[in-house]
């Protein structure tokens with residue numbers, strides 16, 4: 001199963017090349033040139049300090065050897081103390097540069113992660129509904145969290161590992177050649193061998209990294225699904241089915257992690273072994289040259305330490321390749337979300353535009369569906385040539401068989417999809433031109449499945465009218481929630497949520513009705529809104545909604561004829577086509593489908 005679980009149509013072109021993803025990622029992070037340069041300069045300064053300190057170390061050794069070995073040797077204390085003092089100063093400077101670089105880098109990484117998350121979150125509001133239908137929730141959550149974190153781990157290698165190790169390679173190689181070309185050549189042999197190995201192993205590791213991430217996302221999605229459907233699972237004794245799927249995903253994750261670890265993890269020990277051999281050869285050769293007198297002891301020491309630094313630099317660069325490999329896999333996942341086409345009906349973040357628009361249109365609007373046809377997929381038309389007029393301030397009930405297209409009609413009005421043919425206008429303005437945000441301003445929706453977020457009852461009701469206590473109090477009263485709220489341990493401040501056990505399904509639905517009342521909408525969409533309430537509560541809520549309806553243009557989707565009968569206009573939809581329109585009395589008089597549905601005939 002793919003992480004995305006969606007069609008490739010939403011993938012950005014060429015996202016799966018490591019180099020492309022890396023370039024893209026660095027362009028997204030926007031660390032700021034000045035900050036990036038400071039981090040790199042600090043890292044380079046610290047590395048330079050390390051190189052200098054090592055050379056001073058050789059000089060100190062030579063002063064000690066000159067002052068102690070041989071007849072009449074005199075220790076040059078002044079020179080020795082001066083060198084040790086300079087060395088200490090260089091070490092301190094290098095340490096403070098390393099500290100500064102570390103602090104700046106940490107902040108840059110954290111800021112980049114936060115920024116990327118904000119961008120994905122922002123993007124999620126602009127993605128079309130179709131994207132969510134085709135993408136698993138686990139995949140999206142992992143892109144927002146783990147992938148974003150992992151992608152940002154490439155920042156440190158790019159800003160620090162590459163410049164410092166490149167500097168080490170150049171300076172150390174040059175100094176080594178000056179000290180002893182023979183030792184330099186031996187030390188350099190390890191470089192190309194290690195680099196070739198690193199490149200080979202990282203190529204082999206990428207597919208395992210991919211599988212590891214996609215399986216992690218699938219597992220997260222599965223756990224989420226199992227938790228939210230746990231009652232159903234237990235009710236059907238289907239725990240074993242869920243457990244089998246979990247075991248399969250868990251096993252796949254284990255295998256891919258093991259393979260990724262095996263390939264990536266084999267690099268370090270192989271490089272360490274190469275380094276050990278090189279180090280041994282250098283120590284023996286250096287020792288022989290000191291005995292020969294062709295090299296001073298200090299120079300031999302410096303050469304061996306430099307050779308070690310050289311191989312360390314290569315090893316770090318190799319480690320960087322593995323990290324980049326994993327980071328770019330994550331970057332390509334993040335990129336897929338950010339580059340997926342926006343919902344063409346949605347405008348950027350809702351900032352003011354909608355409310356201004358609502359200010360101009362306070363009265364309930366006229367809504368007109370003109371020759372509307374729609375299909376989710378080209379081969380299966382759902383709505384066919386729907387013509388419908390919802391007069392301002394009236395209620396229209398849509399009735400019809402299961403799958404007739406009733407909810408689809410409300411989805412189009414909410415601009416979740418565009419009609420394939422035809423148009424929908426609100427007060428003469430095409431929803432397609434208004435954009436989703438403006439079209440949805442002043443619209444309240446109550447669906448069959450009550451949606452509650454984790455928060456207090458008050459917060460759930462005040463969704464969209466935050467801080468308006470009068471609106472909440474009115475909504476609680478008009479929505480007949482008083483008794484229910486009074487029975488809750490902390491009243492309006494009781495924390496509830498989608499999974500909360502302290503409210504029944506009907507009570508949850510009443511909270512969403514109260515939310516709609518509090519919003520004082522001018523367009524109200526009720527899709528089987530009171531289906532979970534008992535008949536008495538439904539009646540009470542119906543009355544509350546009736547009061548609300550005087551200031552709204554209302555679309556009610558219902559299977560209950562009693563609810564439909566209260567509407568000003570009833571539309572009977574069958575297989576995506578309107579077959580009857582009229583008031584309850586008119587339709588009963590006509591004796592058609594509606595009459596049969598009412599069970600009169």
Ligand SMILES: Nc1ncnc2c1ncn2[C@@H]1O[C@H](COP(=O)(O)OP(=O)(O)OP(=O)(O)O)[C@@H](O)[C@H]1O
Pocket residue numbers: 133376377382400401402403404405406407408409
């Ligand atoms: N997101 C979707 N993608 C593809 N097909 C869909 C989607 N949503 C609904 N459909 C299909 O469109 C048709 C109409 O669905 P819709 O939900 O509008 O029916 P409905 O009249 O509201 O049914 P019900 O009374 O059962 O709620 C159905 O055949 C359904 O399978």
